[in-house]
Amino acid sequence: MKPILIDAHSHVNFNGYKKDADEVIRRAFDQGVAMLAVGSQLSTSERAVDYAERYDGIWAVIGLHPIHLFEQFVDEEEIQFKSRAEEFDPDAYRALAKRSKKVVAIGECGLDYYRLPDGVSQTEVAAKQKEVFRAQLDLSLELGLPIMIHCREAHADVAEILEEYAAAGKSVRGDIHCFTGTVAEAERYLKLGFYISFTGVITFPPRAADRAKGSPLDEVLRTVPLDKLLVETDCPYLAPVPQRGKRNEPAFVRYVAEYAAKVKGVPFEEFAAQTLKNTKQLFSLM
Ligand SMILES: [Zn+2]
Ligand SMILES: [Zn+2]
Numbered sequence: 001m002k003p004i005l006i007d008a009h010s011h012v013n014f015n016g017y018k019k020d021a022d023e024v025i026r027r028a029f030d031q032g033v034a035m036l037a038v039g040s041q042l043s044t045s046e047r048a049v050d051y052a053e054r055y056d057g058i059w060a061v062i063g064l065h066p067i068h069l070f071e072q073f074v075d076e077e078e079i080q081f082k083s084r085a086e087e088f089d090p091d092a093y094r095a096l097a098k099r100s101k102k103v104v105a106i107g108e109c110g111l112d113y114y115r116l117p118d119g120v121s122q123t124e125v126a127a128k129q130k131e132v133f134r135a136q137l138d139l140s141l142e143l144g145l146p147i148m149i150h151c152r153e154a155h156a157d158v159a160e161i162l163e164e165y166a167a168a169g170k171s172v173r174g175d176i177h178c179f180t181g182t183v184a185e186a187e188r189y190l191k192l193g194f195y196i197s198f199t200g201v202i203t204f205p206p207r208a209a210d211r212a213k214g215s216p217l218d219e220v221l222r223t224v225p226l227d228k229l230l231v232e233t234d235c236p237y238l239a240p241v242p243q244r245g246k247r248n249e250p251a252f253v254r255y256v257a258e259y260a261a262k263v264k265g266v267p268f269e270e271f272a273a274q275t276l277k278n279t280k281q282l283f284s285l286m
Contacts, residue, residue: 001057004032005257005272006279007250008197009108009148009177009232012058013037013047016236016247021051028250029057035250036232036283038108038148038177040065041086045096052102059285061148062096063107063136064088066129072117088132090139097143104283106140107148108177109133114152129154130161137165137172146282147174149194155185162192175282178234182216183223190228195282196220197230200240200248203259221263226274230282231256 007028011017012035017024028035034057039045045062052060064086071085097103111129116122140147151158158176165172175195179186186196198221206215221229233240233256235248240255261271279285 001029001034002032003034003057003276005034005231005253006276006285007033007035007233007235007253008175008230008279009038009061009199010035010235010250011038011040011044011237012235012250013039013044013051014236024249024251025051025055025058031251031254033250033253034058035253036061036104036279039063040108041068041084042089042092042096045093049096049100049103053100059102059104059283060100061105061107062093062103063109063148064093064132065108065150066110066112066132067115069128069132070117070120070125072115088135090135093136093139094143097139097145103145104285105146105148105174106136106143107174108150109136109147110150111154111158112150112152113154126154126157130157133158133161137161137170140174141170141172147172149174149176150178151176151181155181155188159185159188159192162189162194166192173282175230177232178238179220180217181220183220186220186223190224195228195230195278196224197232198256198260199232199234200238200244200252200256202263203241203255204244205241218263221260226264226266226271227278229260229275230279231260231275 037048037051038061039048048060052058175197177197178199179196202217239248261268
């Protein structure tokens with residue numbers, strides 16, 4: 001297929017699509033939307049690879065998400081689940097990466113201080129998350145793949161680790177997925193050469209306190225150069241307006257792109273072409 005847009009972060013490989021994944025994928029392709037299928041632990045990473053092998057227009061990202069290091073209950077915009085604890089096994093992920101040429105990045109991995117498990121101290125959780133994040137940074141460097149970073153309420157620590165790698169001459173490439181931070185935080189990542197990826201969160205109306213000056217994320221969108229910007233859905237979560245509240249899917253990345261193009265003051269076609277190019281470049285998509 002020849003895409004118009006690539007959803008740079010989807011979970012079509014998740015259980016939320018168990019019954020109709022093929023239809024969801026077909027709907028995206030019919031609208032010119034290709035996608036990266038992103039794993040969050042070994043089982044969903046394996047499934048991402050299966051989809052990538054099965055479909056032209058899907059590539060796989062494999063890794064261990066910080067919320068899967070401890071067992072915990074997660075409530076994600078109407079979708080609730082209990083996460084299973086997993087130890088990061090670099091050998092298993094290395095073998096999976098080598099199984100398919102369509103594994104294009106390591107992730108999603110990173111730090112999440114927002115959703116903390118019960119009965120474990122914040123210090124212990126943060127230490128474990130950092131250790132597993134570093135192990136995945138090392139694996140990405142070893143395999144020559146970019147890294148796809150998940151970060152929630154932990155930008156200072158993520159940036160510090162990336163800066164430490166850069167200072168040691170280890171040039172990690174990648175993107176910060178579902179970016180919802182501040183302009184200053186975005187600038188710190190841009191300085192490191194990172195791409196910034198936006199979801200449907202940018203289409204959500206601003207909180208009452210921000211209504212007069214507009215959404216703070218509009219300001220971030222205006223700051224990120226067009227050649228460093230990616231669009232994604234993070235489906236099944238975070239469906240953009242006007243689909244908010246429904247199960248999200250890759251075809252809806254169009255709404256994210258339309259909104260971002262408007263804020264950037266760029267025609268949609270130009271915006272789509274540039275973000276497509278960015279995604280292909282960062283992940284070396286063929
Ligand atoms: Zn994430
Ligand atoms: Zn995700």
